[in-house]
Amino acid sequence: MAAETAGNPEQGSTGTAMVATVAAARERAQGERRVAITPETCRKFVAAGAKVVIERGAGNGAAVTDEAYEQAGATLLDDAGAVYAAADVLLCVQAPEAGSIACLREGAALVGLLAPQADPARAQAIQARGIVAFPLERLPRTTRAQAMDVLSSQAGMAGYKAVLIAAQLAPRFFPMLTTAAGTIRPSKVLVVGAGVAGLQAIATAKRLGAQVEGFDVRPETREQIESLGGRFLDLGVSAAGEGGYARQLTDEERAEQQRRLAEHLKGIDVVVCTAAVPGRPAPKIVTSAMVAGMRPGSVIVDLAAETGGNCELTRPGETVEAGGVAVSGPLNLASSGAVHASEMYARNLYNFALLFLADGRLVDGRIGFDWDDELLAKTVWPERNGDGTAAG
CATH class of the missing domain: 3.40.50.720 (NAD(P)-binding Rossmann-like Domain)
Structure with a gap:
């Protein structure tokens, strides 16, 4: 899973627990104005013990200023590549291009509307970097998943x-x-x-x-x-x-x-x-x-x-x-409707991320995924075996 998090050396008393970095970059898809993290969810991630990194200008299309993110506790970076490199968990609206995925650290988690099989280059990049991808369009439509259902909110x-x-x-x-x-x-x-x-x-x-x-x-x-x-x-x-x-x-x-x-x-x-x-x-x-x-x-x-x-x-x-x-x-x-759409979407992503970042920390530099949780197991791509290895 994720390796040591650059720029967040905070450790617990055992020396093995580190703060997880949750990140979002500016959306590059043409006409996309939404953002995956809002100041509201940024504050919630920080309160949960995580570090939040945002690319400058990421919220402009949704009427969210950089100052609002800073006040919510986020660290702002000028370069998208640096945001990708810092992320243990990258939250996005639409899937990043293959070249951007290659900037992610090996084993990082990627959450959003990813449609990996719609783009062979994207799918190959996810697999080549060992990215733990969660295309939320695959999320089971159950009562428990309603608070994470991006398809419904959008x-x-x-x-x-x-x-x-x-x-x-x-x-x-x-x-x-x-x-x-x-x-x-x-x-x-x-x-x-x-x-x-x-x-x-x-x-x-x-x-x-x-x-x-x-x-x-x-x-x-x-x-x-x-x-x-x-x-x-x-x-x-x-x-x-x-x-x-x-x-x-x-x-x-x-x-x-x-x-x-x-x-x-x-x-x-x-x-x-x-x-x-x-x-x-x-x-x-x-x-x-x-x-x-x-x-x-x-x-x-x-x-x-x-x-x-x-x-x-x-x-x-x-x-x-x-x-x-x-x-x-x-x-x-x-x-x-980027303002309210982003508010709903960001809450969906926050609720989903809590399934594996409940305390906002990594253990031995890794995210702990519970593959017995059907929401994780049925959403992840490629599919995983019970021990977390890629199926097939």
Whole structure:
């Protein structure tokens, strides 16, 4: 695991316990404004006995000043390479490039949205340096893990922002208005997918005064949709399966579902698509023929754009027009709400790091990982054997 920590020679009475260094560098991915450590979590790490190292300017995109980090007890460094070299635990939002990973000390822990298998060079760098990587997209979705669930916390911000984008693109009001010029009917909004992002989108559209419907292939989401003031769109086809998961529809069922959805979309003003499965291409739900049947002036905002989109016409990172219908495929929406998104994300990472840094210290220069803890064992990449060695 981690070797002696440079710059933190504090030792316990036995001479073997050393302060662990938790670090975060400025995010280099284009458009990324979030930060993995906030002054709040910095103070918590310091209170737990750890040392915190931050690259100068790391919090600028999230409106966090260097002074705020210093007041929280962090050590600021000018060079990202020095931050990587000092880290026993590096916390990040998006995965560092392979060259940056090579700057980490052998056996350091790396925690964030890493997607190691999406980039062969990144995966090779992690394995070559013996990095103990925790891609939090692999975190089990259990009750105990809720406080560490970065996918849920960031999806909430994405769902909120998606509705604001839709409201901006739509050439109409969302709420009903009674004016001297007559009554303006409310916009009809359909949210496809009732996960965290979808439910937040439903709640936000409802607050803006729209008539809101929610659609999901899982019938058990009806109660959640209705609890937020939305109407559950029942297309007459149930995909209820075992264990709370949706089963695969038959060809006939899917055709009937598509026919009914196409007919329904003719009366919808705004569609927000949120159906996505981590690690897989997004399911195609809204076809080009459906878009052609929608009224001019309608809007589709596709949150699944990063994995191909739920709409056949979605172009990631662009807003296109097809027959008078605007189709927007925004990317990394959580970053557009960087202040609150960072606060939630940093708390998620802090809670996860406590699984192996409960007292903020190293023993004989090593982090103690409990591989009997399913949250660690099922999140780590590459997978580990019970003795901590890489499986396979």
